[in-house]
Amino acid sequence: MMFLWNGRLVQENEIQVSYLDRGYYFGDGIYEVFRIYNGRLFEEQAHLSRLFKSLREIRITLPWSESELSGMLNSLADTFGEKDGILYLQITRGAAKRSHLFPASAEPVMLGYCEEVARPVEQLKQGITAITLDDERWNKCHIKSLNLLANTLARQEAEDAGAQEAILIRDGRVTECTASNVMIVKKGVILTHPNGPLILDGITKQVVERLAKQSGIPYRTTGFTLEELMEADEVFVTSTTKEVMPVTMINGIKVCSGIPGVITQLLQQGFEQKIGLSAVPKATELLG
Known part of the structure; x- marks a missing residue:
């Protein structure tokens, strides 16, 4: 297994992370997760x-441009080979003596x-359950930062309640x-929270918006209540x-009939077509 370490492909034993790395004691860094289908990066430019x-x-x-990083x-x-999985990339501000101020000389790490991460095929067919919780995160959720403690605590609370998401x-x-x-x-309209500091602009969210428009499904970024x-x-x-x-149950209550809905299935099939798994049906075939 190879790693990308500061611009070079190396073996795991060549990686040395300093105890002074600011990602370790401040969470001072960002990350990105790229999906890999059949060995290829999906939506690479968006990520x-x-x-x-x-x-x-x-x-x-x-010290590298977008095109240089893309090559790496x-x-x-x-x-990785022709497999399905993820590429995890993390960048911190670097190693320096502990101080809240940005170090003048630190170099990014x-x-x-x-x-390998398999597609969740059975869950995609059957749906998952969720609970609702107060959003206790900071006010810059549009930054994909390493500070994920609030997310972790909420996800664990969902797990403890027997749910797969909060x-x-x-x-x-x-x-x-x-x-x-x-x-x-x-009533046939997709609603989701508008982009801004309170949410992350998800790459799959962007794909879904494009698929909805291609299928003639109304898509509105107006948000909604509990x-x-x-x-x-x-x-x-x-x-x-x-x-x-699909989410088929929330707080122990079925979502509508408790099975994945027609529009969700249409978007799923459009997504599978985009990653090369099937032909996308016309909206009229599913919506009647």
């Missing part, structure tokens, strides 16, 4: 754009690796989940590893 946006937000400058990531993916509520409005964006369908969530005709979450995942 790279978000990565560099996060870097600018926390004022880390890399594809070289790493080539060592970059680590990337690939890992849907977060802030000031009476649904924002997103611990590791995914959330959307509802009501009450609207519980009364939705369909609920689904999107993420790099969950794809377009």
Whole structure:
């Protein structure tokens, strides 16, 4: 297994992370998770754009351009083979004496690796369950930072409740989940929280928006309330590893009939067509 370490492909025993790395004691860094299908990076440019946006937000400058980094990531993916998985990339501000102020001389530390992750095929067919929790995260969720303790605690609370995800509520409005964006369908219209500091602009969320427009399904970034969530005709979450995942039960209550909805299935099939798994049906074939 090869790793991308500060611009070079190396073996694991060549990686040395300093105890002074600011990612270790401040969470001072960002990360990105690229999906790999059949050995190829999916939506690579969208992930790279978000990565560099996060870097600018926390004022880390890399010594490589987007195109140079792209070449490194594809070289790493080539060592992975024709498999399905993820490429995890993490960048911290670097190692320096502990101080809240940005160090003048620290150099960014970059680590990337690939890992096999299968598509959650059965869950995509049957759906998952979720609970709702207060959104206790910070106000810069659009940055894909290493500070994920609030997400971790919420995800563990969901697990303890026998659910696979937690849907977060802030000031009476649904924002997103611990590791995914959330959307509802009501009377044939997809609703989701608008982009901004309270949510991460998910790459799969972007794909779903394009698929909805291609299929003629109304898509509105107007947000919705907890009450609207519980009364939705369909609920689904999107993420790099969950794809377009139906939610069939929330807080122990079935979402509508308790099975994945028609529009969710249409988006799933469009997504599978995009990753080369099937032909996408016409909207009229499913919507009648």
